[in-house]
Amino acid sequence: MGVTTAEIDIPTDEAPAALSISAVAELTGVSAHALRYYERIGLLSVKRDHAGRRLYAPQDVQRVVFITRLRHTDMPIRDIQRYFTLVQAGPATESERLELLVRHRESVQAQLANLHTALEAIDFKIAVYGGSDRSCL
Amino acid sequence: MGVTTAEIDIPTDEAPAALSISAVAELTGVSAHALRYYERIGLLSVKRDHAGRRLYAPQDVQRVVFITRLRHTDMPIRDIQRYFTLVQAGPATESERLELLVRHRESVQAQLANLHTALEAIDFKIAVYGGSDRSCL
DNA sequence: CTAGAGCTTAGAGTGCACTCTAAGTCAAGA
DNA sequence: TCTTGACTTAGAGTGCACTCTAAGCTCTAG
Structure with missing residues (x-):
């Protein structure tokens, strides 16, 4: 509203x-x-x-x-601080900002992969219903 | 090894x-x-x-x-405890386990959506290079 | 004029998930 | 036999990201 x-x-x-x-x-x-x-x-x-x-x-x-x-995306506050410190510092820091973002993008992609893996495991447990110990994946 | x-x-x-x-x-x-x-x-x-x-x-x-x-997938330790307590308690708890897993699956899907949104924002910043304040999304 | 809502600050407290410490036990190798 | 190193325990400590508290100020409505 x-x-x-x-x-x-x-x-x-x-x-x-x-x-x-x-x-x-x-x-x-x-x-x-x-x-x-x-x-x-x-x-x-x-x-x-x-x-x-x-x-x-x-x-x-x-x-x-x-x-x-x-x-x-679980970026640590430290890194966010660093990013905005660079923004503050002006255009001379653009390449460093870019590097930071690119590195973080990789971390996000890794997280996405992790989440997909976990989702599969959860889906599998749901599929076998109740999830006995045997069916851990 | x-x-x-x-x-x-x-x-x-x-x-x-x-x-x-x-x-x-x-x-x-x-x-x-x-x-x-x-x-x-x-x-x-x-x-x-x-x-x-x-x-x-x-x-x-x-x-x-x-x-x-x-x-x-950021499931709190509490919920993991609860899940394995139910597993311990035997097959009578299967439906509750299932419910727990299904609910968690939704949370994982929400996380996936969040990550995708954030990834788009990061990609956009990277695309405009350096990420000035104006281009926040 | 006064009460109350909503803001300000510095700084203390909270909850989570580890992470580490201290003191001790045990088995194998030099 | 002695030392080394991996293990055991209970419990204290850590780091992160808030979250809350206390005391005080200011605008608005009654």
């Missing part, structure tokens, strides 16, 4: 809408606690309003989504 | 060969520490030799392999 939440139409020409931490939490499924944690460890750098509250710009939200995707 | 380690040829007609903890560790890639841990929490029940050392029968090794597959 509420993609238009917290939208400000008239007052500023400030681009497309800044979201509160709770809005981002709801939108992305990442808890507010985790969002603050991500910021603390340098994955994110979010502007504040006059009262010191976080205002998430669309690109911040996109970054959260991308972090979530990487976490779903 | 040493598949023949600790093999006893003549004395007993005890089936096909029992492996030491280190042999199983090497064979399966699960550390000896982890193997003891698995036993402690009830995932495994392994016989001892006269000196109290673990002797892994082939079906024990197969169970370790199956546990590893389940762990690769």
Whole structure:
């Protein structure tokens, strides 16, 4: 719901809408606690309003989504930190970023292979119903 | 190496060969520490030799392999415990085991979907080279 | 003016799955 | 006989990624 939440139409020409931490939490499924944690460890750098509250710009939200995707592939927080440190550092680091991504892609492909193997084992157990010890694969 | 380690040829007609903890560790890639841990929490029940050392029968090794597959799919240790508790309890629990496996299969399929989504995002970043903030997906 | 919701911070606590330590036993080789 | 090395145990420690707590600030509604 509420993609238009917290939208400000008239007052500023400030681009497309800044979201509160709770809005981002709801939108992305990442808890507010985790969002603050991500910021603390340098994955994110979010502007504040006059009262010191976080205002998430669309690109911040996109970054959260991308972090979530990487976490779903079990990329360690360390590596995600390293990646965004490189992004911060500018275009000179592009080849290193690329290398990092390519290496991670291999890990994802390995995970996919693992999952397929495991799925076969589970399917086999299901097929033999109940899975006695004998039929381990 | 040493598949023949600790093999006893003549004395007993005890089936096909029992492996030491280190042999199983090497064979399966699960550390000896982890193997003891698995036993402690009830995932495994392994016989001892006269000196109290673990002797892994082939079906024990197969169970370790199956546990590893389940762990690769992020099944929580709790659920694996539950599964093997049901196996222990005999054929009356087959339908519950089946249900558990079917539910887990769904989770594996969800993981596969997640991985594919993430892989696409990574591939996209790689395609646009270096992955500037703009191109988050 | 006041109450309450929702935010802020630093820092402590949690749960998972190992992983390691310490102290001891045992069998085989020099 | 002595040493070496692999094993045993109970229990403590580790690393990761959050997750929560406590104390305090600020905006809005009543």
